[in-house]
Amino acid sequence: MTRPCVKSRATRVALRGDPITPAATAVKHAIARQIEREMKVQRITKTMMAARMHTSRAALNRLLDAADTGLTLTTLASAALVLGAKLNVELVHR
Numbered sequence: 001m002t003r004p005c006v007k008s009r010a011t012r013v014a015l016r017g018d019p020i021t022p023a024a025t026a027v028k029h030a031i032a033r034q035i036e037r038e039m040k041v042q043r044i045t046k047t048m049m050a051a052r053m054h055t056s057r058a059a060l061n062r063l064l065d066a067a068d069t070g071l072t073l074t075t076l077a078s079a080a081l082v083l084g085a086k087l088n089v090e091l092v093h094r
Contacts, residue, residue: 021069029066031076036064038083052082 039049050060055078062068063075073089080087 024069025067028069028071031071032064032066035079035083038085042083044083049079049082053078 039046044052046057046060046064050057053060053075055075059075063071063079073087077087
């Protein structure tokens with residue numbers, strides 16, 4: 001018996017051809033790289049970061065996963081606070 005393939009939400013949306021997915025993935029990739037870069041500069045391990053954010057390593061891994069676009073502003077604000085950064089979210093007209 002073959003087990004069904006379980007895909008992430010981001011993968012399922014991408015397969016449907018959602019036009020927002022590429023933009024969301026690009027933004028998430030940029031955010032994840034900024035967080036990883038700052039963690040490296042400050043010599044903060046994933047375990048330390050998760051503890052300081054009062055979250056699990058699994059939740060931190062989702063935050064750092066560029067393909068997982070389902071992040072909350074609360075999680076993002078928590079990461080920024082731990083890194084001593086300011087979170088700035090804005091809409092910019094094209």
